Amino acid sequence: NAVLTRLPILDVLIQPLPYTESTPELVTYPRAAIAVIVRLSDGQSLRFVSTHFQHNVPQDRLAEAKVINALFADDDQMPTILAGDMNAKPDSEPTRVLREEWSDVSSEPASFTAPSSKPTIRIDYIYYRPAARFHVLHAEVIAEAMASDHRPVFAVIELK
Numbered sequence: 001n002a003v004l005t006r007l008p009i010l011d012v013l014i015q016p017l018p019y020t021e022s023t024p025e026l027v028t029y030p031r032a033a034i035a036v037i038v039r040l041s042d043g044q045s046l047r048f049v050s051t052h053f054q055h056n057v058p059q060d061r062l063a064e065a066k067v068i069n070a071l072f073a074d075d076d077q078m079p080t081i082l083a084g085d086m087n088a089k090p091d092s093e094p095t096r097v098l099r100e101e102w103s104d105v106s107s108e109p110a111s112f113t114a115p116s117s118k119p120t121i122r123i124d125y126i127y128y129r130p131a132a133r134f135h136v137l138h139a140e141v142i143a144e145a146m147a148s149d150h151r152p153v154f155a156v157i158e159l160k
Contacts, residue, residue, distance in 0.1 A: 029054070
């Protein structure tokens with residue numbers, strides 16, 4: 001996980017997320033979220049969270065979504081953007097849990113994001129909260145098949 005910015009960074013949190021330990025039968029990886037608070041040119045603060053949910057354990061994705069909500073959806077004063085590979089389809093339980101607290105930049109039905117060469121599923125998202133603080137000007141999945149195994153999700157979001 002990474003966050004690239006040209007804005008002044010006020011705070012960084014690297015938060016481990018729940019995951020199932022790897023075994024010889026099931027290979028898993030530790031998961032985390034990185035949250036960066038930046039100062040905008042008008043003096044406001046914005047939190048940006050990047051994460052990557054477990055790819056092969058559905059229970060882990062659900063637990064990760066619940067922890068993301070508990071950690072980053074408790075403060076309506078801090079405008080927050082959450083982006084990442086959630087490894088979850090739009091109708092899955094982890095995505096439903098996230099949508100309880102977050103708004104999605106993409107209107108349904110959104111374009112597929114994986115695999116990048118011929119996408120057939122959507123598992124990558126950009127969310128924001130609180131909804132009243134943001135205005136989505138543009139959102140799209142970019143038709144780029146070489147940079148990653150997923151297509152990039154791009155959004156232009158205005159902070160009110």
